């Protein structure tokens with residue numbers, strides 16, 4: 001199959017639910033902001049710095065991977081830095097054809113130069129407001145909501161959950177926990193999740209990326225997560241039977257038996273729990289062997305609520321359009337599949353239902369109707 005041109009995918013409306021603010025900076029901005037605050041970088045040439053980020057994230061070394069975030073977070077410790085990074089994030093996503101995005105970050109990681117949690121949130125929101133206004137003026141409107149992330153290994157989740165609820169009417173649409181899964185189960189943060197549920201608030205949990213089914217099970221059945229960040233290891237609860245015996249079909253022919261879902265995988269599919277899958281990032285961290293072997297194909301075929309995301313655009317050298325292009329190349333997917341993924345994501349967003357419907361019915365469906373015509 002010839003596939004769809006990357007340039008055409010850029011023009012199609014896209015929805016992004018899983019993208020880290022500190023994982024999507026422009027290399028040139030890092031160089032400028034680092035110069036202003038006296039932070040040492042591996043390179044001060046923007047192009048070489050961009051390559052360094054991707055190579056470090058590709059290296060398979062956790063230390064080098066974490067080092068990448070040390071550099072981005074270091075230049076996001078002032079209101080000016082946060083404002084600029086948020087504004088450019090909005091502009092970059094809009095230029096890539098993203099019409100709705102939920103961008104996450106951990107406010108507790110931006111306090112090194114004296115900002116308070118509230119000032120961090122306000123600086124980020126001001127940057128997004130300015131970026132979205134400029135994008136709309138350019139004729140490429142984008143709506144952005146933020147998710148406040150608490151770090152799994154830290155002990156500030158309750159405080160961050162309260163911060164998220166405090167700003168729910170001015171831009172925060174949800175909560176998340178992130179960081180190393182192994183040894184830091186989500187149940188350590190039960191108080192925060194129970195608080196959020198009492199507040200009728202939304203949250204997602206990074207689970208089933210590096211760590212297996214128990215992490216996913218806890219996120220859903222103990223913590224009550226609305227969505228799963230990644231959820232790749234859910235395939236461990238699905239038994240493929242493609243090589244097994246064929247069963248007779250109603251029409252007299254034979255067809256291979258479908259994969260068998262375990263109880264947890266069944267639950268996730270039955271409840272339409274959205275999976276925030278990030279193909280390139282999952283390959284870099286070893287959660288999937290390659291794009292071609294990524295479980296997203298199986299989960300799509302089994303009609304899980306699959307969504308496609310970027311995770312860290314800088315570290316993966318990617319964009320929403322690039323992730324979608326890779327999937328069309330690997331699986332022969334066309335506009336039908338891309339529309340399905342986009343509507344899945346919009347249905348799974350944390351903004352109110354009526355506002356999701358407007359984007360689906362007035363922006364996404366009309367655009368894909370033309371592409372499919």
Ligand SMILES: [Zn+2]
Nearest residue numbers: 020206229311
């Ligand atoms: Zn992530």
